[in-house]
Amino acid sequence: MNKILIIGAGKSSTNLIDFLINTLESKNRHLIVADISADLALKKIKNHPKAEACSIDLNDDLNRKKIIAQADLVISMLPANLHPTIAQDCLEAKKHFFTASYESDHLRSLKEEILKNNLLFLNECGLDPGLDHMSAMKIIHSEKEKGNQIVSFKSYCGGLLALESENNPWKYKFTWNPRNVVLAGQGTSRYISDGQFKFIPYHQLFKRTEQIVFENLGNFEGYPNRDSLLYRKTYQLENIPTLLRGTLRRDGFCKAWDIFVQLGMTDDSYSIELPSQYTNINFLTSFLPSVAEKDVKKVLLNSYPNVDAEVIEKIEWLGLFETTALPFKKATPAQILQHILEKKWQLEPNDKDLVVMQHQFEVYEKGKIKKITSSLICKGENQEYTAMAKTVGLPLAIIVDLFLDGKINLRGLEIPVMPEIYEPVLQELKNHGIVFEEKIETLNN
Amino acid sequence: MNKILIIGAGKSSTNLIDFLINTLESKNRHLIVADISADLALKKIKNHPKAEACSIDLNDDLNRKKIIAQADLVISMLPANLHPTIAQDCLEAKKHFFTASYESDHLRSLKEEILKNNLLFLNECGLDPGLDHMSAMKIIHSEKEKGNQIVSFKSYCGGLLALESENNPWKYKFTWNPRNVVLAGQGTSRYISDGQFKFIPYHQLFKRTEQIVFENLGNFEGYPNRDSLLYRKTYQLENIPTLLRGTLRRDGFCKAWDIFVQLGMTDDSYSIELPSQYTNINFLTSFLPSVAEKDVKKVLLNSYPNVDAEVIEKIEWLGLFETTALPFKKATPAQILQHILEKKWQLEPNDKDLVVMQHQFEVYEKGKIKKITSSLICKGENQEYTAMAKTVGLPLAIIVDLFLDGKINLRGLEIPVMPEIYEPVLQELKNHGIVFEEKIETLNN
Numbered sequence: 001m002n003k004i005l006i007i008g009a010g011k012s013s014t015n016l017i018d019f020l021i022n023t024l025e026s027k028n029r030h031l032i033v034a035d036i037s038a039d040l041a042l043k044k045i046k047n048h049p050k051a052e053a054c055s056i057d058l059n060d061d062l063n064r065k066k067i068i069a070q071a072d073l074v075i076s077m078l079p080a081n082l083h084p085t086i087a088q089d090c091l092e093a094k095k096h097f098f099t100a101s102y103e104s105d106h107l108r109s110l111k112e113e114i115l116k117n118n119l120l121f122l123n124e125c126g127l128d129p130g131l132d133h134m135s136a137m138k139i140i141h142s143e144k145e146k147g148n149q150i151v152s153f154k155s156y157c158g159g160l161l162a163l164e165s166e167n168n169p170w171k172y173k174f175t176w177n178p179r180n181v182v183l184a185g186q187g188t189s190r191y192i193s194d195g196q197f198k199f200i201p202y203h204q205l206f207k208r209t210e211q212i213v214f215e216n217l218g219n220f221e222g223y224p225n226r227d228s229l230l231y232r233k234t235y236q237l238e239n240i241p242t243l244l245r246g247t248l249r250r251d252g253f254c255k256a257w258d259i260f261v262q263l264g265m266t267d268d269s270y271s272i273e274l275p276s277q278y279t280n281i282n283f284l285t286s287f288l289p290s291v292a293e294k295d296v297k298k299v300l301l302n303s304y305p306n307v308d309a310e311v312i313e314k315i316e317w318l319g320l321f322e323t324t325a326l327p328f329k330k331a332t333p334a335q336i337l338q339h340i341l342e343k344k345w346q347l348e349p350n351d352k353d354l355v356v357m358q359h360q361f362e363v364y365e366k367g368k369i370k371k372i373t374s375s376l377i378c379k380g381e382n383q384e385y386t387a388m389a390k391t392v393g394l395p396l397a398i399i400v401d402l403f404l405d406g407k408i409n410l411r412g413l414e415i416p417v418m419p420e421i422y423e424p425v426l427q428e429l430k431n432h433g434i435v436f437e438e439k440i441e442t443l444n445n
Numbered sequence: 446m447n448k449i450l451i452i453g454a455g456k457s458s459t460n461l462i463d464f465l466i467n468t469l470e471s472k473n474r475h476l477i478v479a480d481i482s483a484d485l486a487l488k489k490i491k492n493h494p495k496a497e498a499c500s501i502d503l504n505d506d507l508n509r510k511k512i513i514a515q516a517d518l519v520i521s522m523l524p525a526n527l528h529p530t531i532a533q534d535c536l537e538a539k540k541h542f543f544t545a546s547y548e549s550d551h552l553r554s555l556k557e558e559i560l561k562n563n564l565l566f567l568n569e570c571g572l573d574p575g576l577d578h579m580s581a582m583k584i585i586h587s588e589k590e591k592g593n594q595i596v597s598f599k600s601y602c603g604g605l606l607a608l609e610s611e612n613n614p615w616k617y618k619f620t621w622n623p624r625n626v627v628l629a630g631q632g633t634s635r636y637i638s639d640g641q642f643k644f645i646p647y648h649q650l651f652k653r654t655e656q657i658v659f660e661n662l663g664n665f666e667g668y669p670n671r672d673s674l675l676y677r678k679t680y681q682l683e684n685i686p687t688l689l690r691g692t693l694r695r696d697g698f699c700k701a702w703d704i705f706v707q708l709g710m711t712d713d714s715y716s717i718e719l720p721s722q723y724t725n726i727n728f729l730t731s732f733l734p735s736v737a738e739k740d741v742k743k744v745l746l747n748s749y750p751n752v753d754a755e756v757i758e759k760i761e762w763l764g765l766f767e768t769t770a771l772p773f774k775k776a777t778p779a780q781i782l783q784h785i786l787e788k789k790w791q792l793e794p795n796d797k798d799l800v801v802m803q804h805q806f807e808v809y810e811k812g813k814i815k816k817i818t819s820s821l822i823c824k825g826e827n828q829e830y831t832a833m834a835k836t837v838g839l840p841l842a843i844i845v846d847l848f849l850d851g852k853i854n855l856r857g858l859e860i861p862v863m864p865e866i867y868e869p870v871l872q873e874l875k876n877h878g879i880v881f882e883e884k885i886e887t888l889n890n
Contacts, residue, residue, distance in 0.1 A: 187714075187715075188709065188712060188714070188715055193735035194735070196727070196730055196731065196735075197717065197720075197731045198731055198732075198733075198735060199709055199712075199717070199731050199732055199778070200709065200732075201648070201707075201708070201709030201712060201732075203646070203648035203707070204707065204708075204709065207734075208734055262646075262648070262649065263646070263649075264633065264644055264645065264646030264649065267633060267644075267646060269632075269633070270632075270633055272642065272644070275642075282641070285641055286641065286642045286643055286644050287643075287644055287645075287646075288643075289653055290638035290639070290641075290643060305750050333644070
């Protein structure tokens with residue numbers, strides 16, 4: 001088994017491809033990188049003699065299956081909605097399958113068949129989900145082994161900017177898929193707090209933030225992310241009173257973003273037919289109440305208790321009060337907002353991104369509460385070797401390397417929560433500067 | 446053509462059935478009333494010799510089609526989600542089809558086939574939609590004929606309580622389908638105001654109310670309902686600067702109801718697995734932020750700027766602060782809230798309901814703005830002959846009567862916006878006490 005296929009050669013694949021290319025000679029492997037753009041794939045393999053690039057047409061069954069047939073294992077770096085097709089192909093062709101995406105209901109429906117075919121379908125191998133599980137499970141297993149009881153676990157992660165690139169009022173630029181950023185948090189977020197279930201509708205989410213501090217970086221805001229209740233089982237913490245997974249933004253971001261949520265500007269469920277010459281400020285005004293006041297800033301300040309001068313500054317900086325014509329005939333509010341954001345939140349050539357992750361455990365140990373804070377800070381090198389590409393791609397690359405070396409003998413549909421995976425992966429990540437700093441305090445009861 | 450089939454003999458069908466029964470002898474007609482409960486149908490036909498009752502099993506194709514085959518025209522009083530099946534049956538069996546429900550996309554897909562078969566499928570024949578269209582179109586056509594220009598049209602309707610039955614802090618009880626009341630307003634409401642499109646997400650809807658006054662009844666609150674933009678075409682008001690359709694509640698209702706919306710308690714999109722002994726107050730607490738404060742009332746007052754003593758009184762009166770166990774293992778928030786509301790918002794034997802409707806037109810006439818306010822107030826007689834049953838059922842009954850008399854020659858998929866229908870219907874409704882009072886003022890420009 002020595003033929004690797006990576007589908008998708010976009011931004012997040014850079015470090016993944018580099019790491020695996022470096023193993024080709026010494027471990028006698030072959031790598032195929034397939035992308036819609038053969039040029040992009042070609043660029044990424046850097047003329048390595050044991051690597052090849054090809055174009056893939058995802059809608060062409062024959063083309064897709066033919067490419068997959070050449071590999072022993074497939075890594076899909078495609079957007080999550082394209083995974084069902086590739087997963088189905090892999091099952092048919094009996095290829096192992098790896099992704100950095102959430103395990104989906106579709107994959108769960110294939111669970112038995114995957115196992116029956118003695119295949120490994122390993123998802124959630126990137127940053128979040130991925131590195132979060134691995135680093136958390138190491139602490140959870142270790143505390144349990146000591147006979148300690150974990151009473152609270154909160155885990156936060158964010159893809160943000162290095163301090164020196166935080167040069168706009170939002171302290172934010174797109175370092176990953178803009179559409180996902182605009183839609184982030186939609187649905188109901190769920191967690192458990194002191195034994196009480198908590199359900200947060202989307203329109204409350206960006207108000208329910210907690211302050212999270214990273215040494216030398218200052219303050220961040222964390223908001224609860226998706227369904228944390230599910231992770232009681234994943235993390236083998238079935239009876240834990242408090243469990244929350246959250247997303248990090250820079251301080252001040254959520255209060256301003258919440259205005260877009262409150263107004264309905266992130267809605268992707270219906271399309272507006274835009275009148276001709278519909279501008280940024282028309283778009284904003286469409287979501288404001290019909291009032292006599294014509295000054296849009298005043299309407300915002302009067303109608304929304306959370307709007308203050310700082311929020312107005314952020315909205316103004318994005319150009320939402322401007323009479324710039326919008327280039328759409330029909331679009332969802334979320335698509336229009338994304339268009340406006342993309343003009344402003346682009347990374348500059350010298351910008352560097354930042355990935356931050358923090359686990360906060362409260363552990364009952366010998367009658368006292370011990371607080372463990374485990375933090376990761378990873379800064380991007382440049383626009384190609386971003387912190388995001390590194391933290392998403394390296395865990396996946398290391399896992400595939402271990403699997404090909406026969407060091408992971410797991411089969412079935414899994415996510416990386418077992419020592420067999422996280423021990424060697426976390427060890428190897430240290431060699432690449434991905435290190436969790438641990439701080440332990442004992443709280444007075 | 447003289448055989449009428451009414452499917453659904455529930456609350457809203459009382460006046461409909463009565464009216465049509467009264468025409469059977471004189472016009473030599475036959476009426477079949479079909480319901481899941483044959484007993485209920487039997488009770489409604491009051492032993493009339495030319496009427497018969499039968500049970501219908503909507504899931505039994507043969508049974509359903511056999512019953513439909515006996516009629517010349519079918520009136521469906523079923524919940525709107527059951528209409529596609531009946532409509533399809535009617536098309537196959539070549540029967541005319543009438544409802545008080547919104548014209549659906551499904552029906553629109555059948556448009557050509559309906560016309561080809563020379564059938565009339567007439568929807569939106571009840572109160573709202575129905576009477577609203579008819580009474581509005583009479584004014585719109587009349588003003589247009591005078592050469593006047595309608596510059597603003599707002600129309601509100603509500604199913605509420607007679608003054609003497611407003612004996613709880615909400616001044617509200619269920620006078621129609623409780624589930625629809627809990628889910629009312631979900632999605633995005635749309636209208637146009639001074640030429641500017643307005644989009645209101647659900648979580649803003651109950652804050653965007655306007656005060657609506659009915660003489661002798663006092664103040665109501667109107668909130669924008671569904672997609673008013675569509676009615677520019679329906680009402681032949683393509684270029685109108687302001688058009689809004691809204692729903693009425695008693696003053697003070699929306700501010701308190703909004704708290705349920707803000708908290709996420711009306712969400713029907715996911716299910717909660719309720720721990721055993723989960724109570725009303727646990728349910729409420731699940732939607733509150735995790736804070737140190739344990740007094741739920743204080744949390745509400747501190748976290749939501751719109752919560753005041755009156756809102757707390759309303760929530761308390763519903764029993765939401767009580768430790769009453771909930772009888773569910775798994776339910777959506779909306780289902781749980783409906784259960785709590787149904788215990789408190791039940792009509793008492795002597796309660797009477799109230800239907801209110803108001804059209805507000807601003808018309809440009811000879812250089813001045815004329816304001817026309819057309820209001821309907823209809824009070825129920827008792828729990829059987831409710832205002833809702835009367836205002837939903839009578840327009841439909843009168844339309845069917847006219848159709849069978851050959852006085853409506855329309856064919857195809859339609860809603861009642863033409864003089865051929867609204868003139869005789871509004872005239873006949875006056876004989877039943879359903880009268881719009883018109884007030885005309887001339888505004889200073």
